[in-house]
Amino acid sequence: xxxxxxxxxxxxxxxxxxxxxxxxxxxxxxxxxxxxxxxxxxxxxxxxxxxxxxxxxxxxxxxxxxxxxxxxxxxxxxxxxxxxxxxxxx
Numbered sequence: 168x169x170x171x172x173x174x175x176x177x178x179x180x181x182x183x184x185x186x187x188x189x190x191x192x193x194x195x196x197x198x199x200x201x202x203x204x205x206x207x208x209x210x211x212x213x214x215x216x217x218x219x220x221x222x223x224x225x226x227x228x229x230x231x232x233x234x235x236x237x238x239x240x241x242x243x244x245x246x247x248x249x250x251x252x253x254x255x256x257x
Contacts, residue, residue: 227252
C-alpha cells in the first residue's frame with residue numbers, strides 16, 4: 168500500500184499465487200507442521216530500485232488544530248521514546 172498498490176489487487180495476486188497449477192497452495196505447504204517448503208515456494212525479499220533496507224523505527228504523528236508534528240524514533244530506543252512521550256503529554 169505504501170507503493171500505491173490497491174489492497175484488492177494485492178489480494179487478487181495472493182489468491183492467484185495460491186491457486187497455481189498443480190492444485191497445491193505454497194502457503195499451505197509452508198504452514199504444515201514439519202513440512203519443508205519446495206524450492207520455488209519460499210519467499211525471497213527484494214529491494215526495489217532506490218530503496219534501502221530500513222532500520223525498524225517508531226513513527227508518531229501528533230496533530231492539534233493546524234499544527235502537525237511527525238516524529239521518527241529508532242525502535243531500539245523504544246524506552247527513551249516512551250519517556251519522551253510521557254513528558255510531552257504532561
